[in-house]
Amino acid sequence: NSPTILLPEWRKTIKQLATDADDPKKALVDRIMPRDVATRWNSTYDMLKFAKSYQDPINQMTDSHS
DSSP states (O other), X not given: OOHHHHHHHHHHHHHHHHHHOSSGGGOOOOOOOOOOOTTOTTHHHHHHXXXXXXXXXXXXXXXXXX
């Protein structure tokens, strides 16, 4: 779970999906998933919203590490 291992892989996956995108306007931007913070009421919503829009790269990352 080390960010030094996963972060470069995440960036590579996002870049690959951006170059493979049919419509460049719909290409994903390189972003990091927001964390769930117990003291911020909307942090869970922000994390789930991110996960929904970045579902393809998340699936690729989890499939390649299982």
